[in-house]
Amino acid sequence: MTVLENIVADVRRDLESRMSRCSRAAIEAQTLTRSSTRDFHAALSRAGVSLIAEVKKASPSRGIIRTDLDAVEVATIYAAAGADAISVLTEERHFGGSLGDLSRVDELLGPDGPPLLRKDFIVDPYQVYEGRACGADCVLLIAALLSRPDLAHLARLCRQLGMASIVEVHDEADLDKALECESRIIGINNRNLHTFEVDLETFSRLRPLVPAGILVVAESGVRKRRDVELLARVGADAVLVGEAIMSAPDIEARIRELRCETSS
Numbered sequence: 001m002t003v004l005e006n007i008v009a010d011v012r013r014d015l016e017s018r019m020s021r022c023s024r025a026a027i028e029a030q031t032l033t034r035s036s037t038r039d040f041h042a043a044l045s046r047a048g049v050s051l052i053a054e055v056k057k058a059s060p061s062r063g064i065i066r067t068d069l070d071a072v073e074v075a076t077i078y079a080a081a082g083a084d085a086i087s088v089l090t091e092e093r094h095f096g097g098s099l100g101d102l103s104r105v106d107e108l109l110g111p112d113g114p115p116l117l118r119k120d121f122i123v124d125p126y127q128v129y130e131g132r133a134c135g136a137d138c139v140l141l142i143a144a145l146l147s148r149p150d151l152a153h154l155a156r157l158c159r160q161l162g163m164a165s166i167v168e169v170h171d172e173a174d175l176d177k178a179l180e181c182e183s184r185i186i187g188i189n190n191r192n193l194h195t196f197e198v199d200l201e202t203f204s205r206l207r208p209l210v211p212a213g214i215l216v217v218a219e220s221g222v223r224k225r226r227d228v229e230l231l232a233r234v235g236a237d238a239v240l241v242g243e244a245i246m247s248a249p250d251i252e253a254r255i256r257e258l259r260c261e262t263s264s
Contacts, residue, residue, distance in 0.1 A: 085114050097120075
């Protein structure tokens, strides 16, 4: 079993446990109590390259990134430093996140804060409802994990709930699926999901294949301002950065750097 297969198997087991405690009808009902979503698409549409700053405690490739992580404290710094959107990892076993982190960050930021992305391995509509119930304005949909009908269904569900979705791709076959489901935001992951190796050339190869009018997010491998500048030259509208921010001694300074607000 590959690392990805192991993660997804654990995600499904944990999902079954949550579904046994809270029915689908109940989680759907919780979304009805939510106020309107923050506009995730608009947040990534500013001039220049927008920054999605990620709350991320650990990863399979790096292990523990920040032992003293307080999701609310970190999100407060992100918002104050000018992050355009905030990604909250909610997968527990391999990334150290939780839906509780997402809910607490949402409560802290309020309706006028940066929009929130639920970052997880979404394989069932239940998780989309969970995300919205906990304050997510957008979810990540990984094309490689989903059949074409399932991907299209989840993308439609997001639209019905007033949410955005980032459809993540890492090769041409994934991109074909993403375009078929009419996603308005596509994330190009520079990390190979099978080997976990990172290559920024993945973005350069796939970006020209994305039609005009679709926002394109570069994921993985972004560490310094020069990486953002390189990706900007080849058409990135936004970058999603977790590890490079979470491991920085000065988070606020790293965000300013990645938003190209400081001299190189």
